[in-house]
Amino acid sequence: MQMLxxxxxxxxxxxxxxxxxxxxxxxHQMDTDLFLELGKEFRRRFADVEINKILTIEASGIGIACVxxxxxxxxVVFAKKTKTKNIAGDVYTSTVESYTHGRVYxxxxxxxxxxxxxxxxxxxxxxANGKALEGLAALVEESGAELAxxxxxxxKGFQVGGNLIxxxxxxLESLAIVESMDEKTGTxxxxxxxx
Amino acid sequence: MQMLxxxxxxxxxxxxxxxxxxxxxxxHQMDTDLFLELGKEFRRRFADVEINKILTIEASGIGIACVxxxxxxxxVVFAKKTKTKNIAGDVYTSTVESYTHGRVYxxxxxxxxxxxxxxxxxxxxxxANGKALEGLAALVEESGAELAxxxxxxxKGFQVGGNLIxxxxxxLESLAIVESMDEKTGTxxxxxxxx
Numbered sequence: 324m325q326m327l328x329x330x331x332x333x334x335x336x337x338x339x340x341x342x343x344x345x346x347x348x349x350x351h352q353m354d355t356d357l358f359l360e361l362g363k364e365f366r367r368r369f370a371d372v373e374i375n376k377i378l379t380i381e382a383s384g385i386g387i388a389c390v391x392x393x394x395x396x397x398x399v400v401f402a403k404k405t406k407t408k409n410i411a412g413d414v415y416t417s418t419v420e421s422y423t424h425g426r427v428y429x430x431x432x433x434x435x436x437x438x439x440x441x442x443x444x445x446x447x448x449x450x451a452n453g454k455a456l457e458g459l460a461a462l463v464e465e466s467g468a469e470l471a472x473x474x475x476x477x478x479k480g481f482q483v484g485g486n487l488i489x490x491x492x493x494x495l496e497s498l499a500i501v502e503s504m505d506e507k508t509g510t511x512x513x514x515x516x517x518x
Numbered sequence: 519m520q521m522l523x524x525x526x527x528x529x530x531x532x533x534x535x536x537x538x539x540x541x542x543x544x545x546h547q548m549d550t551d552l553f554l555e556l557g558k559e560f561r562r563r564f565a566d567v568e569i570n571k572i573l574t575i576e577a578s579g580i581g582i583a584c585v586x587x588x589x590x591x592x593x594v595v596f597a598k599k600t601k602t603k604n605i606a607g608d609v610y611t612s613t614v615e616s617y618t619h620g621r622v623y624x625x626x627x628x629x630x631x632x633x634x635x636x637x638x639x640x641x642x643x644x645x646a647n648g649k650a651l652e653g654l655a656a657l658v659e660e661s662g663a664e665l666a667x668x669x670x671x672x673x674k675g676f677q678v679g680g681n682l683i684x685x686x687x688x689x690l691e692s693l694a695i696v697e698s699m700d701e702k703t704g705t706x707x708x709x710x711x712x713x
Contacts, residue, residue: 355585358584385580399548403577
């Protein structure tokens with residue numbers, strides 16, 4: 324998606340350790356007018372699939388998923404990272420290893436909000452090693468719902484997540500795939516744009 | 519807001535310990551078409567105030583804030599509850615005591631995304647004892663930005679938060695204020711609806 328790639332080139336910052344900082348518009352400060360355009364693009368790419376629920380994971384997936392949902396007119400459910408007082412024991416659960424936070428945590432979704440008959444689109448901001456997406460897919464599987472696909476804003480094409488998810492037969496649409504990035508020159512090469 | 523009160527009466531569940539569970543449409547599964555209506559109502563109520571940024575707190579505030587932002591056409595920033603690798607040391611910070619989670623945590627916002635010249639509307643799903651809102655207001659004050667007001671979806675009128683925030687001179691608009699609720703009968707009385 325050209326508009327997104329241009330925004331990443333303009334406002335993204337390449338940091339040490341292959342970190343791409345896009346927190347000025349994607350996952351700390353959020354440009355919701357941009358999110359609306361991302362939603363339209365996901366709708367276009369998944370036009371041939373029936374979807375009646377969007378599943379994401381807290382925290383940075385939630386804003387994108389909620390705006391994207393306005394192009395699908397379906398409810399959003401977000402997987403929670405910790406068990407709160409407000410949730411009864413009746414949950415699906417899965418374990419995720421976080422690259423960003425360097426720790427392992429459980430994600431949960433109440434059984435009330437996911438189950439047979441649901442056709443689920445996973446939405447998240449980043450795909451790197453694929454652990455969060457795998458965890459969400461496991462929740463969908465456990466619930467008996469159908470996994471329609473996964474929509475990612477930025478995929479780090481040089482990490483294993485994309486191949487992992489695609490090799491599992493999950494339909495994956497990433498709006499921008501970073502093939503490589505160079506901290507010193509500040510250049511980003513996107514998949515499809517290579518010379 | 520009548521539509522919201524009806525939805526709370528229809529889908530809300532009153533639990534032990536004055537817990538109002540609205541996770542089927544507000545803060546676990548999220549009805550983003552409803553959120554769009556909430557956004558229009560906040561826009562109407564804050565029509566006389568200049569707002570150029572919305573600030574919320576993870577996790578359940580994010581979805582609402584991002585959809586509400588579409589009625590204001592301003593960026594959303596969310597305060598994070600833990601320090602991640604992706605954020606440099608240059609942050610505003612405040613401490614919040616969570617009623618739901620029964621613990622104390624720090625919230626942070628990058629200095630890049632809040633500062634002088636910003637006219638900030640705080641958005642959150644619940645107002646109970648007011649600790650989260652106080653924490654957000656403290657971040658705004660620390661940053662030198664101007665606090666335009668706070669928009670809350672559900673205020674628990676029988677807890678201290680509302681009075682606390684109003685007594686500090688913060689303009690507070692709550693779309694539904696629960697005056698009392700009865701776990702046994704399942705009845706909810708909203709402020710303004712008393713006999």
